[in-house]
Amino acid sequence: MSEERSLNFIEEIVEEDIRTGKHGGRVLTRFPPEPNGYLHIGHAKSICLNFGLAKKYNGTTNLRFDDTNPVTEDTEYVESIKEDVNWLGFEWAEELYTSDYFDQLYQFAITLINKGLAYVDDSSSEEIAKGKGTPTQPGTPNIFRSRSIEENLTLFEEMKSGKYADGEKVLRAKIDLASPNMHMRDPIIYRIKHAHHHRTGNKWCIYPMYDFAHGQSDAIEKITHSVCTLEFIPHRELYNWLIDMLEIFPSKQYEFARLNMSYTVMSKRKLMQLVNNAFVAGWDDPRMPTISGLRRRGFTPASIRNFCDRIGIAKRENVIDFSLLEFFIREDLNKTSWRRMAVLDPIKMVITNFLENEIEWLEGENNPEAEGGEGSRKVPFTKELWIEREDFMEEPPKKFFRLGPGLMCRLKFAYIVRCDDFVKDEHGNVTEIHCTYFPDSKSGSDTSGLKAKGTMHWVSVPHAKTAEVRLYDRLFKAEAPDAEEGDFKDYINPESLVVVENAYIEPDLSHAAQQLADFPDRRYQFIRKGYFCLDKDSTAEKLVFNRTVTLKDGWSK
Numbered sequence: 001m002s003e004e005r006s007l008n009f010i011e012e013i014v015e016e017d018i019r020t021g022k023h024g025g026r027v028l029t030r031f032p033p034e035p036n037g038y039l040h041i042g043h044a045k046s047i048c049l050n051f052g053l054a055k056k057y058n059g060t061t062n063l064r065f066d067d068t069n070p071v072t073e074d075t076e077y078v079e080s081i082k083e084d085v086n087w088l089g090f091e092w093a094e095e096l097y098t099s100d101y102f103d104q105l106y107q108f109a110i111t112l113i114n115k116g117l118a119y120v121d122d123s124s125s126e127e128i129a130k131g132k133g134t135p136t137q138p139g140t141p142n143i144f145r146s147r148s149i150e151e152n153l154t155l156f157e158e159m160k161s162g163k164y165a166d167g168e169k170v171l172r173a174k175i176d177l178a179s180p181n182m183h184m185r186d187p188i189i190y191r192i193k194h195a196h197h198h199r200t201g202n203k204w205c206i207y208p209m210y211d212f213a214h215g216q217s218d219a220i221e222k223i224t225h226s227v228c229t230l231e232f233i234p235h236r237e238l239y240n241w242l243i244d245m246l247e248i249f250p251s252k253q254y255e256f257a258r259l260n261m262s263y264t265v266m267s268k269r270k271l272m273q274l275v276n277n278a279f280v281a282g283w284d285d286p287r288m289p290t291i292s293g294l295r296r297r298g299f300t301p302a303s304i305r306n307f308c309d310r311i312g313i314a315k316r317e318n319v320i321d322f323s324l325l326e327f328f329i330r331e332d333l334n335k336t337s338w339r340r341m342a343v344l345d346p347i348k349m350v351i352t353n354f355l356e357n358e359i360e361w362l363e364g365e366n367n368p369e370a371e372g373g374e375g376s377r378k379v380p381f382t383k384e385l386w387i388e389r390e391d392f393m394e395e396p397p398k399k400f401f402r403l404g405p406g407l408m409c410r411l412k413f414a415y416i417v418r419c420d421d422f423v424k425d426e427h428g429n430v431t432e433i434h435c436t437y438f439p440d441s442k443s444g445s446d447t448s449g450l451k452a453k454g455t456m457h458w459v460s461v462p463h464a465k466t467a468e469v470r471l472y473d474r475l476f477k478a479e480a481p482d483a484e485e486g487d488f489k490d491y492i493n494p495e496s497l498v499v500v501e502n503a504y505i506e507p508d509l510s511h512a513a514q515q516l517a518d519f520p521d522r523r524y525q526f527i528r529k530g531y532f533c534l535d536k537d538s539t540a541e542k543l544v545f546n547r548t549v550t551l552k553d554g555w556s557k
Contacts, residue, residue, distance in 0.1 A: 008313035010049070010254055014057055014225060023224045027059025030223050031085065031092070032214070034066045035077035035198075037268045038283040038290045039084045041304070041325070042259040048308040049256070050227055051090040060093035062221055067099050068213050070197040078198075080283075084291040089301045094221075098213050099199045101220055105208045106160070108216055108246055109171060109190060113152045117245055118189065119145055120155040121172050128170070132177070132185045139177035139185045159192055162205045166192050173212075175241065183238050187211055215239040218251035226251050229258040230317065257314045263322045263474040264289045265482050279492060280475070286535075286546050287475040287496050297472060298523055298533030298548030300336070303329040322474060326549050333531045333548065337523040338366045338374065341412065341457040342545075343504045344469055344529060346386040348432045348461065351417065354383040359460075363444075364413045364506075367525075377508045381414050384461035386504045388528075391456050392433055394422065401454030403433065410452040412527060416441035457527040464504040467543040470535065471498040505543070513540050523548070 007015065018025045029050040033039060039047075054061040063085060067073050085092065098105075112118035121128065121144045133139035147155075159169055171190035179185055189212035194205045215238075218226045226239075236253045243250055258266075265271065266289065274280045274288070283290050286297030294304065307328040311320050341364075360381040367374040387403075396404035403409050403419040410416050417435040425431050441448035478484050478491035512522070512534050524532045530551050535544040 005309075005312070008256075009315065010053065010225070010227060010256060010313055011056070013254060014053060017224070018057065023222075026224055027054055027057040028062070028093075028222060028224045029054050029059065029227060030062040030064050030218065030221065032064045032066045032098075032217070033081050034069070034072075035074065035081060036069065036072040037077060037272060038080050038292055040266060040268075040271065040289045040291065041261065041294065042266045042289075043084075044088060044291055044304050045259045045308045045311070046227070046229070047085055047088055047090060048305055049313060051085075051092075052309075053225065053227070059224075061090070062094045062096055062223070063092035064096040064098065064217060064221070066210065066214065066217075067097050067197070067199065068207050068210060070193060070195040070207065073198055075198050080292060084295075087291070087295060087301055088304060096217075096221065097199060098208075098217050099197065101213070101217055102200060102204055102208075104220060105213055105216055106206075108248075109156065109208075109212070110153070111246055112173065112189075113149060113156060113171075115245065116149060117174050118171055119147050119152050119174055120159070121145075121170050121186075121188075122168070125167070128172075128188070132182060135180075135182065141177060145174065145186070156190075159190070159206050160204075162194070164192055166194055168192060171206075173238075173242070175238075181234055181237050183211070183234050184241070187238060211235055211238050212242065215242050215251060215253070216246065216248065218253075219243055219246075219249040222249050223251045226253045228253060228255055230255050230315070231258070255315070257317045259311070260317060260319045261289065261322055261325070262319055262479045263476050263481075265476075265488060267482065270482065270488060273489065274475075277489070279489060286470070286472045296536065297546055298333075298531060299329050300332050300521070300523070303332040306332070319480070323553050326553060329549050330531070330551070333523050333525065334369050336367070336370065337525040337531055339364070339368075339527055340509050340524050341379070341459055341506045342467070342469070342509070342526040342529060342532075343386040343388055343457070343459050343464075344471075344500045345389045346504055347389045347392060347430060349385045349387050349417075349458070350432060350434050351383050351385070351437045352420070352434050353436050356383055358383065362413045364508075379413055379506060379508070380460045380463045381411075382460045382462055385411070385458040386461055386464055387433075387456055387458050389430075392419070392422070392430065394430060401452075402456055403435070408450065408452045409454045409456050410441075410443070411437075412455055412457050413443050414458070415439070415443070416446075416448065416450050416452045457529075459504045459506050463507045465507060465510040465543075466502045467505050467509070467545055469500040469503040469532070469545050469547070471500065471547045472496065473498075503545075509543070512543055513538050525551075 031050045051061045170188045172186045173189050175184045177185050190206050193207050233255050239253050284292035284296045307325050361378045363376045364379040391402040393404045408418045415437045417437045420434050422430050423432040438448050473496050475496045476491050477493040481488040481491040531548040532545040535546045538544045
């Protein structure tokens with residue numbers, strides 16, 4: 001968006017830090033995704049914030065993969081995350097992994113043990129939870145809390161060497177079992193997992209917990225502003241305690257409200273259910289809120305960046321209506337998409353006074369809305385045309401400005417036509433309409449004096465090519481599907497995907513597959529039908545177009 005906006009609270013903190021010379025006026029942020037799934041629109045907000053802050057204040061951003069759970073992580077997710085960040089228009093200073101620091105984190109744990117601030121606990125997870133007490137009752141120490149430093153060092157080394165089974169022992173920080181913050185009641189900082197890691201292989205069988213790895217990784221990288229979402233507020237006290245006890249670089253954590261959006265779900269666990277249970281065709285299904293899904297649907301990086309800028313950064317949770325995201329993609333595509341004609345539900349029009357086998361090549365504007373326009377292309381006009389079935393009515397009501405017996409309408413880029421009669425099949429369905437065209441009513445040089453209030457798109461029958469058109473809509477019919485009674489999947493919109501097997505497209509669109517290599521960001525407005533992009537399933541023999549968004553918001557508030 002071009003208008004000026006006030007600083008958000010994180011920008012105010014950064015500017016104050018720069019003014020006072022904190023960290024030498026340096027700004028270094030990080031985006032730290034866990035590579036256990038695909039990024040979604042909520043992550044886009046965090047990406048835009050972290051990279052945007054660094055860019056605004058002449059700093060840099062690290063891309064750090066929080067790969068501390070080998071069971072759920074995969075290089076497939078690593079590569080998809082890198083692609084998404086690049087596609088959104090950002091470049092990271094360094095590509096880093098928490099696993100880069102496993103040796104250093106292990107030494108940090110040794111430091112805590114030597115200071116009497118960590119101990120090995122043999123308790124089960126249920127016993128540990130019980131021993132922590134409740135928010136209104138303090139926890140109680142167990143016999144393992146009083147182990148000597150020497151015994152803890154030995155046991156921790158044995159954990160590392162693989163002597164014990166998963167869950168047999170953990171390393172806990174020794175803090176305060178009476179703390180009002182449950183996260184400070186001797187949190188687990190290392191657990192045993194005999195699992196192959198996608199980068200370190202089988203070198204390790206103990207892995208740091210997020211709360212132990214995150215702040216220390218920030219400190220190792222000398223991150224100046226560690227920005228995360230509000231659910232990490234209770235974790236901040238532990239973040240600071242560990243940095244203070246280890247006497248390492250004082251990174252600071254700041255929290256903002258995560259993105260919640262209507263008509264979708266943001267939980268990675270729920271998104272995985274949709275994929276695994278085949279409610280969608282994969283993580284990049286155009287109905288998914290994933291960045292890869294939005295990209296495949298035809299959303300542009302600019303539209304998502306503008307959306308994230310508009311919703312802003314706040315300290316309070318709220319729900320953003322999906323229509324706001326649609327507004328920004330419409331705004332962008334109206335300026336950049338090429339105008340083309342496609343007929344999705346065809347009925348044949350025969351122009352009775354146009355010569356058989358004659359072809360007139362008309363000028364069709366590519367995008368008159370774009371600054372300076374975007375040129376034009378040749379469009380063939382012939383005796384037989386395909387038009388939309390909805391553009392003809394046998395008994396039209398008043399103020400129906402398209403075709404019916406005796407009604408006139410303008411054909412886009414072409415002439416005014418009048419409907420004279422029509423033909424039905426044995427089932428009573430209209431199969432063909434017969435019209436007269438007025439040669440002196442040509443668009444751009446109309447001298448006919450005729451008035452036609454409506455304009456219709458069309459495609460020449462002998463020149464038409466066929467394509468599959470996928471009409472995507474919101475995946476859920478409920479505004480808050482995960483807040484409704486029952487299973488969130490019960491609220492899937494049955495019309496979230498409608499497939500038109502054989503739509504008719506103008507001949508220029510038949511080159512779309514070849515053009516995609518040279519113009520990968522090419523988007524189209526199918527006149528009067530919506531904004532579309534070419535899908536990756538397309539081949540030279542069969543084109544597939546995805547509807548990105550309708551021309552107008554058709555959802556009732």
